[in-house]
Amino acid sequence: MKTTIINWLLVLFVSLSWGASYMFTRIVVEEMPPSHLVSIRLLLAALLLGPIFINKEELVKMSKAIPFMMLLGIINAALPFFLFSWSAQELSAGMLSILNGTQPLLALIIAIALFRQNTTLLQIIGLFLGFIGLLIFIGLDEIQVIFFPVSLCLIGAFCYAYANNILFKLNHIKSSALASATMLSGFIFSIPLFLSEPQSFSFDLSLKAYFSILFLGLVSTGISFIAYVALLQRSSPVQASSIVFLVPITGIFWGALFLGENIDQKVIFGSIFILLGIGLTNIFVPKKLLRD
Numbered sequence: 001m002k003t004t005i006i007n008w009l010l011v012l013f014v015s016l017s018w019g020a021s022y023m024f025t026r027i028v029v030e031e032m033p034p035s036h037l038v039s040i041r042l043l044l045a046a047l048l049l050g051p052i053f054i055n056k057e058e059l060v061k062m063s064k065a066i067p068f069m070m071l072l073g074i075i076n077a078a079l080p081f082f083l084f085s086w087s088a089q090e091l092s093a094g095m096l097s098i099l100n101g102t103q104p105l106l107a108l109i110i111a112i113a114l115f116r117q118n119t120t121l122l123q124i125i126g127l128f129l130g131f132i133g134l135l136i137f138i139g140l141d142e143i144q145v146i147f148f149p150v151s152l153c154l155i156g157a158f159c160y161a162y163a164n165n166i167l168f169k170l171n172h173i174k175s176s177a178l179a180s181a182t183m184l185s186g187f188i189f190s191i192p193l194f195l196s197e198p199q200s201f202s203f204d205l206s207l208k209a210y211f212s213i214l215f216l217g218l219v220s221t222g223i224s225f226i227a228y229v230a231l232l233q234r235s236s237p238v239q240a241s242s243i244v245f246l247v248p249i250t251g252i253f254w255g256a257l258f259l260g261e262n263i264d265q266k267v268i269f270g271s272i273f274i275l276l277g278i279g280l281t282n283i284f285v286p287k288k289l290l291r292d
Helices: 002-028 034-053 056-063 066-087 093-100 103-113 121-138 147-169 175-196 207-234 237-241 243-258 265-283
Strands: none
Touching: 002 207, 002 243, 002 265, 034 066, 034 175, 034 207, 056 066, 056 175, 066 093, 066 147, 066 175, 093 121, 093 147, 093 243, 103 121, 103 147, 103 237, 103 243, 121 243, 121 265, 147 207, 147 237, 175 207, 207 237, 237 243, 237 265, 243 265
16 A cells, blocks of 8 residues: 555656646747757756765666666667657647657557566556547647658657666666666767757856756756656556656646646546546556566
């Protein structure tokens, strides 16, 4: 019972934090290129959280998994961040959310096919209900079929889904240390992205933008990722990745609270499907997660 409550609190915290990131990102990109924001978010998370959470014992454990840490830096941070940021130039925010929403479905396929994990029929139904709810929530009118950016986003979603399964396999490393090391590795691999931006970096930003950057770096990227990895290690890649369905709901919540955005019928109906799907995915789990 205690474990279940902690898991749901982690789900709530991560979804609220990641939902707020849409609002703060919107503020920052008016004054700074997305590629610069990606690198700064990762750097803040790594520099400020790493010294707190990475100790000698965890360093020894991680030293035996350096290839995995480097891979996570690429496929769980730098590469998907870049792919979604680049695609945002041609796709709407709604379409980006829909494509990112394929992540739990891909995580399920990868978990079963490559990592020998079990699932249940109700868990599969829950994932599809969550995705249908996301489609209703965003609206079918947001669907855009532009081959190249759509393909890039699907690659990004696949990266996240595969990374979830790797993070689960590394559950002998504390979630805080693992998340911090992933952020550092992600920052290193994001440097070419930062340097490729033709617009020069500037400190001439508003106070609102500086606050948003701090929130995005410390909370949305740093603390929230630690909480997400903790949830993943306590449950499974499929259960943890279902948070993706919740993020648009919390994003609308923050938007309505601070930006005066409207909540219409499709948001309400879509949210019902999403919540039902997440409930099925996280309640009806297999008795034995790994196959022999």
